[in-house]
Amino acid sequence: MDQPAGEAPSTPVEYEPVSVKDLLVEMKDTAELLIDLAYSAVLHRNEELAAEVLRLEHTMDVLEIRAQMSLLMAARSPSDAETLAPVLGIVTATEQISDAAGDIAKIVREDIGLPEAMRAALPEAVETLVRGVVDESSPYAGRTLWDLDLESETGVRVIALRRGDDWLLNPGRDTEITAGDVAFLRGPDTAVGDVYETLASNPYDPPEPDVPAIEDLERAVDTILHMKNLSELAVDLAYSSVLFDDAELAEEVSNLEVEVDGLESRFEAWVLGAAADAADPVALRGLIHLGTSTEVISDAAYDISQGVLREIEVHPVVQLAVQESDEIITRVVVDDDSDLDGTTITAGLPEADVTMSVIAIRRPGDGWILVADADAELRGGDVIIAKGTRTAADQFGALADA
Numbered sequence: 001m002d003q004p005a006g007e008a009p010s011t012p013v014e015y016e017p018v019s020v021k022d023l024l025v026e027m028k029d030t031a032e033l034l035i036d037l038a039y040s041a042v043l044h045r046n047e048e049l050a051a052e053v054l055r056l057e058h059t060m061d062v063l064e065i066r067a068q069m070s071l072l073m074a075a076r077s078p079s080d081a082e083t084l085a086p087v088l089g090i091v092t093a094t095e096q097i098s099d100a101a102g103d104i105a106k107i108v109r110e111d112i113g114l115p116e117a118m119r120a121a122l123p124e125a126v127e128t129l130v131r132g133v134v135d136e137s138s139p140y141a142g143r144t145l146w147d148l149d150l151e152s153e154t155g156v157r158v159i160a161l162r163r164g165d166d167w168l169l170n171p172g173r174d175t176e177i178t179a180g181d182v183a184f185l186r187g188p189d190t191a192v193g194d195v196y197e198t199l200a201s202n203p204y205d206p207p208e209p210d211v212p213a214i215e216d217l218e219r220a221v222d223t224i225l226h227m228k229n230l231s232e233l234a235v236d237l238a239y240s241s242v243l244f245d246d247a248e249l250a251e252e253v254s255n256l257e258v259e260v261d262g263l264e265s266r267f268e269a270w271v272l273g274a275a276a277d278a279a280d281p282v283a284l285r286g287l288i289h290l291g292t293s294t295e296v297i298s299d300a301a302y303d304i305s306q307g308v309l310r311e312i313e314v315h316p317v318v319q320l321a322v323q324e325s326d327e328i329i330t331r332v333v334v335d336d337d338s339d340l341d342g343t344t345i346t347a348g349l350p351e352a353d354v355t356m357s358v359i360a361i362r363r364p365g366d367g368w369i370l371v372a373d374a375d376a377e378l379r380g381g382d383v384i385i386a387k388g389t390r391t392a393a394d395q396f397g398a399l400a401d402a
Contacts, residue, residue, distance in 0.1 A: 020074065021243070023067045024090060028239040029169040030060050031097045032232055033160055035297060037184070038104035039228045040129040042290060043221070045108060045116075048131050052162070052182070053105035059167055060098040067091045086242055086307020096300035097235065100293040113285035115217055126225065128189045128206075129159075135201035136179035146173035156187030156195040220270055220287070227263050227294045229370050230256055233360055234301035237385065240329040241305045248331045250305035252362065252385065259368055260298035264291045329359070329385065330393040335402035336380030343378045345371055350378070356388035356396045 034056050041049035071088055075081045107114060134141055140148060151157050161168040161175070162182040168175060177183065183199060185192055193204035234256040241249035268291050275281035334340045343350050348357045348371045361369040361376055362383040369376050378384070386396060 020067065020070050020087065023063060023070060024087070024239065024243065026169070027060065027063050027067065027090070027094050028235070030056060030063060030167070031094055031101075031235055033167075033169060033184075034060065034098060034101035035228065035232050035235070036129065036159070038101040039224070041105050041108050042114065042286070043126075043224070044128070045114065046131075047108055049129065050105040050108040052131060052184075053101055054109075055162070055165075056167065057098050057102045059165075060094065064091050064095055064098075082312065086312050089307055090239070090242060090304050093238075093300040093303040096303070097297050100296040100300070103293045103296075104290060107286040107289050112289055113283045114287065115283060127186050128192045129184060129186045130192055130196050130204075132183050132185060132196045132200040132202075134177055134179050134181045134183055134199055137201055138179070138199050140177050140199050141179045142176065144174055144176050145171055148177070150195060154187065154191045154195055156185050156192050158183055159186050160184045216270070216274075220267065220274070223263060223267050223270070224287075224290065224294075226370075227260055227267065227291070230260050230263070230368060231294055231297040231301070233368075233370070233385070234260070234298050235304075236359075237329065238301040238304035241308045244328055245308060246329075246331070247308055247311070249329060249385075250308040252331060252383070253301055253305040254309070255362060256368070257298045257302040260295060264295045267291045327387065328390055328393055329387050330356075330396065332384050332386070332397050332400040334378050334380055334382045334384060334400045338380070338402045339399040340378050340384075340396075341380045345376045345378060347375070350396075352396075352399055354388075354395045354399060355392045356386040358384055358386045360385045 034053060037049050037056065038053045040046065041053060068088075068091055071084050071091070075084055106112065145158060158171055158175075158177070161171055161177070161184070163178070163180070177199075185195055185199070187195065189206070193206065196202075196204045234253050237249045237256070238253045240246065241253060268288065271284050271287045271291070275284050278284060340350065340352065343352050345351075345358050345361075348359070350356065350358060358371045360371060361378070362385075363369060363379065364381050384396075384400070386393070388396070
C-alpha cells in the first residue's frame with residue numbers, strides 16, 4: 001500500500017551507541033525546526049510544509065526511542081536513575097512538543113479552519129519560509145553553502161535540508177547541496193522567490209493574499225508570531241538549562257511559560273469575539289487549535305527544566321559531554337550605570353567589545369523583547385539572554401556589573 005503523502009513509514013529502531021548529549025542536541029534542533037515549519041505552514045497556508053512537519057515528527061519519534069535506549073543503558077544504579085530523571089523528562093516533554101507541532105500542521109492538512117487572509121496580515125518584516133527540491137540542472141547543485149554564500153548575496157538562508165529520510169539540521173559552510181535534496185529556505189519575500197527558482201528550476205508562485213475580512217486580524221497574527229517566538233525561546237532555554245545545569249535559565253523558562261499562558265488566554269478571547277462577528281465562525285476554528293498547541297509547547301519546555309528547578313543533579317554522562325562545547329547560553333542582569341546600561345543592540349549584537357549575541361531581553365514591567373524582532377537599548381534592570389563562547393560570556397557578565 002502506498003504511504004500517504006508527507007508521512008514516513010514505521011521502521012524498526014535498533015540500539016546504537018550514541019552520545020546522550022548528541023541525541024539531546026539533535027532533539028532540540030529538531031524540536032525548533034518542527035515549531036518553525038508548523039507555524040510557517042499555518043501562516044502561509046502551505047500544505048507542502050505541513051507534510052514535512054509530519055515527516056520530521058517521525059524522525060523525532062526515532063530520536064526519542066534511541067534516547068530512551070541510551071538512558072536505559074546508562075542507568076546502572078539507583079543514583080544513576082535519579083540523575084538521569086531530568087534527561088528522561090526531556091524525552092517525554094519532547095514528544096509533547098513534537099505532537100503539538102503535528103497538531104498545528106494538521107490545521108492546514110485537514111483544513112480545520114483558518115482566515116483566508118492570514119498571509120496578507122503578516123508584518124512586512126516577517127521572513128518567508130519555502131520548500132524546494134534541488135533540480136539536477138540547478139547551479140546550486142554540487143556546491144557548498146560557503147561557495148554559494150547565499151545569505152550574504154541574497155539574504156536567504158538554507159535552514160535545513162532533507163535528503164531522503166535523513167535531515168541535515170543547521171547546515172554549515174561545508175554542507176554540500178545535492179540534486180534531489182529538499183531545501184528549506186528562509187528570507188525576505190522579495191528575494192526568496194528568485195533563490196527558489198534558481199534552486200528548483202521552477203517558477204515561484206506565492207499565493208495571492210486576500211483582503212482581511214476580519215477586523216484586527218493583523219493584531220491577532222502579531223500575537224501568534226509573538227507566541228511562536230516565545231515558545232521557541234522557551235524550548236531553547238529549557239534544553240540549555242539541563243545541558244548546562246543552569247537554574248537561572250530554568251527560571252526564565254518558567255517566566256516565559258507564564259507569558260505565553262497570558263497571551264494564549266487573550267488570543268482565545270479575541271478569537272471568540274471575532275467569531276461573533278464573522279460571516280463563517282467555523283473558519284476561525286483552527287486559531288483555537290493554534291493557541292492551544294502553542295501553550296502545550298511552552299508547558300513542555302517548562303517540564304524539561306523541572307529537574308534543574310528541583311536541584312536534581314544531572315548525570316555525569318551529560319555534564320562531561322557539555323564541557324566539550326564552547327558555546328553556551330547565559331543570563332545576566334544589567335546593573336544601573338554599568339557598561340551595558342544604555343548600550344544599543346543592533347541585529348542581536350551589542351555595541352560593546354564582546355562577541356555575544358543577544359537573543360532576548362526581559363524588561364520588568366514591559367515583558368519580553370525578542371531582539372530578532374527589533375533593535376533595542378539595554379537598561380539597568382534588564383535580564384539579558386545571550387549566546388556565545390564561555391570566555392565572551394564571562395566578559396559580558398563583567399560588563400553588566402556596575
